[in-house]
Amino acid sequence: MSREFTPKVVTANDLIEGDAIWLTEDDGWTRDMAQAELIEDEAHGQLRLLHALSQHSVAVGAYLADAQLGECGPQPVHFREIFRTRGPSNHAHGKQESA
Amino acid sequence: MYHYNDFDTAFVRNRVAQFRAQVGRRIDGSLTEDEFKPLRLMNGLYLQLHAYMLRVAIPYGTLNSRQMHQLAMIADRWDRGYGHFTTRQNIQYNWPKLRDVPDMLEALADVGMHAIQTSGNTIRNVTADHFAGAAADEVADPRPVAELLRQWSTDHPEFQFLPRKFKIAVTGAKADRAVIRSHDIGIQIIEKDGETGYRIIIGGGLGRTPMVGKVIRDFLPSADLLPYAEAIVSVYNQLGRRDNKFKARVxxxxxxxxxxxxxxxxxERFALIRSGFSGVDQQLLNGIEAAFAPPAFDAAPIGPYAAAYGADPVFRSWADTNLSRHRAPGYAIVSISLKKHGATPGDASSKQMRVMADLAERFGHDELRISHEQNVILPHVRQGDLPAVHAALKAADLATANIGLISDIIACPGMDYCALATARSIPVAQEIATRFDELKLEHEIGPLKIKISGCINACGHHHVGHIGILGLDRAGVENYQITLGGDGTETTVIGERAGPGFAADAIVPAVERLIRAYLFLRSGPGETFLQTYRRLGLSPFKSALYDEVRADAA
Structure with missing residues (x-):
């Protein structure tokens, strides 16, 4: 039996800035993961990923990452994705600067 | 040191112009990422977790003050005001924007530098002993050979698509400070019956399958170096596995x-191609050797040194820890620690880069070196100038007296930056250094090398750390494995895995238990951690790591 599908977001890096971005429901990209589209259906997830991969003048290296619904919207599950919403731990650079 | 000739200058400028056009085509949509990626990697541009990263080559770790000033300028103008020095003697900028990168490369070309072949399946930046040209125990300066290899390997048409990346290191001394036995090719300059030649070692490497290099030629006459190196890479290029990335290294x-x-x-290959090297390479080498002629050493009175050593305990501690013996009387080699307790190993701010550049210009015959241990070296300093150098370093937060000690940790960028990492390395290094500084045990512990990698690729050289730490992802949680007894010198040994890994909040206490066990077990203050480990083996250290925990759990 295949594993049960867990909720996902589509994420990538911005072509110019290089930072983490997330796909929104209206086909845009956001730098705030809470604004991203939370995908709860596997087939829909594949379609959204295909859409993201076609946006090669905006987004680089799109993939599906596990997410869960928090109070304000989708939140990361894995620590790597938590770091991507924040920035490095040794300097207050990256997304945490403007947070 | 070597200065670019017209050919080098034109080649590097040309490459910048090419890359500028490629970036332009990527941004206007003419190139897809699949098309662009190999082009950016050829020019040292990675895409990491939070941003692009530009890896700039510092061939054999040698810089002059003008180049260091330029690195500082680039950090301020296009990055976040700092740079990260790496275990390949390179510098990495962690925050460039794609459209700025051609300008950054142009600025590097202005001072005879580039980012070519700092990535990809090519021959990477050739590294060398960071004390080259200064060490008292040296047969010959390894840098002319390293520069010859750089020129030969840069854009070498046969070697642009090797099965995997290829790393070469050179040392001119018996004491191996360049980790040559962990390289694809390690070269040691040796003397035999009055003749200078090379011992050639191949097939060393860390990563997923660590191996100690093996001697392929015990004595290679110096004139044969390039044809022999070309024969090795050529055989590897044909035989190396392209079916499995994890089995592709030499x-x-x-x-x-x-x-x-x-x-x-x-x-066999060497016999075939040797005659094609008509001696032009040797003429080239002669010219390069002339460029690396040692500065005119003029031993000034060491008076101020002796006075400061007697009067100032802070200076004395720094001098005892951070100086090494120079080949010229009245001189010393200064290691500047980029490992202040709690700071990121290998990071230097632009301000610190400028201070180091100014010191090199004023007191150091205009030379700087980057060590694979992520520190900066002033190779030629008059002993009499050491108190002034120390005072300037102190003012720039660069006078930490910990070279070779427990807080002088190698750490890769880990998951704070790297897209390949499976766990963070930097915070572990920061916490270990902070903890042992609090305990004030560092100097009592003595020589100890801790090396931390944030994934199996082992950029942090954990396999050859006396204590090696490898960060992994275990079921979605950071977990740290310890290896013990590794050694990256002329007596290279791959460390032994101690046992199950530790959670992020348990790794520093685990290291502390190891150190307390060592202090208890050593035969005396003169026996180093590595010597104690070699005398007693893994068992007592394993007990120190796990018995107490097991007892707690029971």
């Missing part, structure tokens, strides 16, 4: 075919 080729068979094939 260490696996050597392991699978055996060193004797590889030697036979290399010698």
């Amino acid at each position: 260490k696996i080729t050597v392991h699978e075919h055996g060193i004797d068979e590889i030697r036979r094939l290399v010698e």
